[in-house]
Amino acid sequence: MLRRLHGLPGLLVALILTVLTISGAILALAPAMDRAAVMIPAAGEVSVAELAGRVVTHYPGTEQIVRGASGEVIVYYYRDGQPGADLVSPLTGEGIAPFEPSVFFIWMKDLHRSLLLDNAGRMLAGVMAAVMVLLCISGVLLLVRRSGGWKGLLKPLTGSGGTRIHTELARFAVLGLLLSALTGSYMSAQRFGLLPEPIEAEPIFPAEVSGGQPAPVASLNALKNVDLSDLHELVFPYQGDIQDVYSLTTREGAGFVDQASGELLKYQPRSKGSVFQQWMVSLHTGEGLWWLGLILGASALTVPVLSLTGVSIWWQRRRSSGLMLDNADVAQADIIILVGSEGNTTWGFARELQASLKKAGFQVHCSEMNALADHYPQASMLFVLTSTYGDGDAPGTAQRFMTKLNDFENKKALKYAVLGFGDRQFPKFCQFAVDVDVALDKKGLARLYSLERIDRCNAAQFSEWGDRISEQMGVPFTLTYEPLPPATVTLELVERADYGLAVQAPTSIMRFKATGAKQGRWSTFLSRKSSLPLFEAGDLLGVIPPNGQTARFYSLASSDSDGLLEICVRRQPGGLCSGYLHGLKSGDSINGFIRHNPEFRPAMGSHATILIGAGAGIGPLAGFIRRNTARNPMYLYWGGRNAESDFLYQPELGNYLNDRRLTGLSTAFSQSDQRVYVQDKLRQDQIAVRRMVDAGAQILVCGGRGMAAGVKQALEDILRPLAIDVATLKSQGRYLEDVY
Amino acid sequence: MKQILSAVGLVIALASALAMPAFAQAREVTFTIEMKNYGGDGAYLALYLADGEGQYQGTLWVAGEKSKYYSHLSGWARGSGLNAVEYDGLTGASLASGRTLKINLDLDDALIDSGYEIRIDTAVEDMRDHSDDIAVPLTSESAGQPQAGRGYIQSFQYDL
Structure with a gap:
């Protein structure tokens, strides 16, 4: 519901809001520009009487003096019967330049508040503002739900690609x-x-004025008592009309000034409502609050990007959801599949399971978890496939599941299996699936197979689970999940450097360049000169092996600005994709695509970064060092087998040390005389490591699971005196892992 | 592009406001106001009658409907005291840059050639105010003669 409340209005208004916010951001510059162009005297330095006296010496035909919200002073006058307006110095009253309101800004203001459509447009712009309020509030609530509470809003966000950009920008703005x-x-x-x-x-025009000989404006008491900083406007009397008066409007109120006696007449302080309204206007326009104007302008500029990413997120969801075909009737079904999904990805897996079971001859009913029935008359098996939302909460299609489960009657002795979907990087990986598994057990259902948790839509893991289920059921079937094929790019191998053959760890640094056009559906619309999407070191290159199996991912060691895609691939024994890659010669081509991985990046700022890796895990780490042109302190701990054979990036690392992109390098070789691992090196340097972490250092680990576990243990020991553990560092975004 | 607006009425209101004799004869007068291309938002205008000394006598027409901006039409505001009774039923939309406004009003015959003046104050948001953008005597002689304003008014004329 909340998601609908956010998504639908957002889609409808994205375009208009883009116009309103871009024009708004341009208008937001005006107060700062006005402010920058004017010298403002200190409060108490110049009174209105003094300024008016100086102005009339330069402009005898002065009609009106206006002080703008940014402190600029404009004089409206007649000279030889011709009207004129000049910007004058607030100190001397001397003309600086003719005052001409910028036609550009007037047009922009008209666009901003009425879309150039007069009253109808004004009304539309007003409605847009209200929709924007709705979008902000529903968006914040979504973000709170996603990050597991209000406190979660301040922590680093998870997610990738468009969602990540959308949430990060929204949080900022x-x-x-x-x-x-x-x-x-x-x-x-x-x-x-x-x-x-x-x-x-x-104020009502005074019926009685003194009618005496007009005194010089600089001598009028009522004007002497008003500081220039409080002035809004001073309108001069008709020349020669002794019955006329000065009209004075200040920040506090308005009144008239007798041109002979200098007395303040009929003064009316401004009403509270009017002061409030003025504040609302200032808070919207930044008038007189140039810094606020700039903040609002910057925030407004995020809206076009938020609109684009928002629409793209909606489209992705839309694409991966789909109607259930050939769904068996609940009353007849032998097997029930329930789906808990927020972003619709889980439905793809459920469809595959349903299709396979159907092929094996079952009547299968598939529905969302919220549609849990009171009982299933014919069913003997129940599969629950669910993701987890935010901090262990139920996803959208499962929010009422737990309540409904209370009324569920297990008449037919159902057997069940729960399959969780999630991302290991979240602290509560698949927590909702865990809860559902326990709840079904308590309800008295028998487990067909224990809970399995799928990390990041891993298709291989899903197939494996299918095999286990097939065994348990004694029915042969296989599950192959094929996610929507990503748009791929043809990549040509330009260069490779081979290491580690002598130590049975063949590892290659491979450099590819993009050649052909994109094969995705957008290729016809977006034929760009370079068909490579933007990427950075630490992002992933998805490689599709020739027999069309699911993609394997390799961490990128280069960024788009390098013009090449560089990956570091260790050939796994029997590895399908790594074997394929290792068989490539210069000039051979592969199909690949980029998957963004913004979670695994060094933090901005000048804190030290400790990079830890082993084997091919050095790839992205080397990429980070290459990009460290700001020369922030960066230390690399890396473990290989033998310095003679698999010292990946040896020449490059030497260069980086020389030009100080890399501050310190510590290598550990397990098949040398040393026989040490990278975690041993960390322990050797524990005092330095502890000091750096204490001072705010960030740690990035890349490599195999075994190495990562060893490193984590070593760091727990090293950090113990600081009363800080790795989990805390992780929650602060200071301990990142890219592990395989 | 010209926009022609017209308005009728007024004879009773103005006659009583000016305390004219009961046998007064009405005459239809057409006022034509053409605005300059000053490039800003819609202009507020007050068209009013003043005596030979410039003293306010009665409101003829006010263009612009937000009374909170009326104080910028300062000559008229001063004379009318911004009393709603003075301009009730005599208001219309503000007048955009470059447009023309035509108003038909029934004026008392006795006002013509009797030393009265037609005055117009103008004001535009974020731009200057012009009180007495136009001030012309209400005489049979000046009728049909276009007059240039000194502010936002390109030309003004009235036809008896």
Whole structure:
């Protein structure tokens, strides 16, 4: 529901909001530009009387002096019957330049508040502001749910690609956007009479004036008492009309000034409502608050990107969801599949399971978990496939499952199996699946097979689970999940460097360049010169082996700016994809695509970074060092087998040490005289490591699972005196792993 | 592109406001106001009658519907005291840059050639105010003669 509340209005208004926010961001520059162009005297330095006196010496035909919100002073005058307006110095009253309101800004303002469509457009813009409020609030609630509570909002966010960009930007901009949208809605509601306008008590023109000989404006007491910083405007009397008066409007109120006696007449302080309204206007426009204007402008600029990523997230969801075909009736089904899904990915797996079971001759009914029936008359087996949302919560299609389970009657002695889907990087990996598994057990159902947890849609893991289930059921079937094929790029191997043959660890550094056009559906629309998407070291290159099996992923050691895709591949015994890659010669081509992996990146800032890896895991780490042109302290601990044979990147690392992109290098070789592992090297340097972590260092680990476990243990020991553990560092985004 | 607006009425209101004799004869007068291309938002205008000394006598027409901006039409605001009774039923939409406004009003015959003046104050958001953008005597002689304004008004004329 919340997601719908966020997604649907967002889709509808994305385009209009983009226009409104870009124009808004441009307008937001105006206060800062005005402010930068003007010298503002200190408070108390210049009174209105003094300034007016100076102005009239330069402009005898002065009609009106206006002080803008940014402190600029404009004089409107007549000279030889011709009207004129000049920007003048607030100190001397001398003209600086003719004042001409910028046609560009006037047009932009018109675009911003009425889309150039007069009243109808104003109304539309007002509605847009209200929708924006709705989007901000529903978006924040979604983000809270996703990050497992309000505190989670301040922590590093997880996720990748469009979702990550969307949430990161939204978190940055939401306060500014909410302020703009609320004040905008307020002003619009007021204009169209939905909110009362403050009643402005206008001072009534004095019936009696002294009528004496006009005194010089600089000598008028009422004007001497007003500091220039409080002035809004001063309108001069008609020249020669001794019955006329000065009209004075200040920050606090308005009144008239007798041109002979200098007395303040009929003064009316501004009403509270009017002061409030002025604040709303200032908070929306940044008038007089140039810094706020810039903040609001920057926030507004995120909206076009939020719109684009939002639409793309919606499209992806839409694409991976789909109707269930050939669903058996609940009452007839032998097997029930229940799906808990937030982003619709899980449905793809459920469809494959349903199809395979059907082929094996079963009547299968598949529905969302929320549709759990009171009982299933014919069913003997129940499969629950579910993801987890945020911090261990139920995903969208499973939110009512636990409550419904209370009323469920297990009449037919159902056997069940739960399959969880998630991402190991989340602290509560597949937590909801765990909870469901336990709940079904408590309900008295028998486990057909114990809970299995699939990491990041791993198709191989899913197939394996299928094999186990098939065994348990005694029915032959296989599960092959094929995610929607990503748009691939043809990559040509340009160069490779082979290491480690002598130590039975053949590892190659391979460099590819993009050649052919994209094969995805967008190729016809987007034929770009370079068909490679943007990527950075630490992102993943998905490689599809020739027989069309599921893609394998390799960490990239290069960035798009290097013009090449560099990966480091260790040939696994019997490895299908690594074997294929190792068989390539220069000039051979492969099909690949980029998967973003923004979680695995060194943090910005000047804290030290400790890179730890073994074997081919050095790839992305070497990429990070290569990019460290800011020369932040960076230390590499790397483990290989033998310095003579598999010292990957040896020449490059030497160069990086020389030009200080790499601060320190410690290598461990397990098949040398030393016989040490990388964790032993960490222990040797434990004092230094502890000091760096204490000072805020970040740790990035890349390599095999065994190495990662050893490193984690070593670091737990090293950090114990600091009363900090790896879990804490992880939660702070200071301990990142890319492990395989 | 010209936009022609017209308005009728007024004879009773104005006659009573000016305390004219009961036997007064009405005459239809057409006022034509053409705006300059000043490039800003819609202009607010107050068209009013003043005596030879410039003292306010009565409101003829106000263009612009938000009364909170009326104080910027300062000559008229001063004379009318911004009393709603003075302009009730005599208001219309603000006048966009470059447009023309035509208003038909029934004026008392006795007002013509009697030393009265037609004055117009103008104001535009974020731009300057012009009180007395136009001030022309209400005489049979000046009728049909276009007059240039000194502010946002390109030309003004009235036809008896």
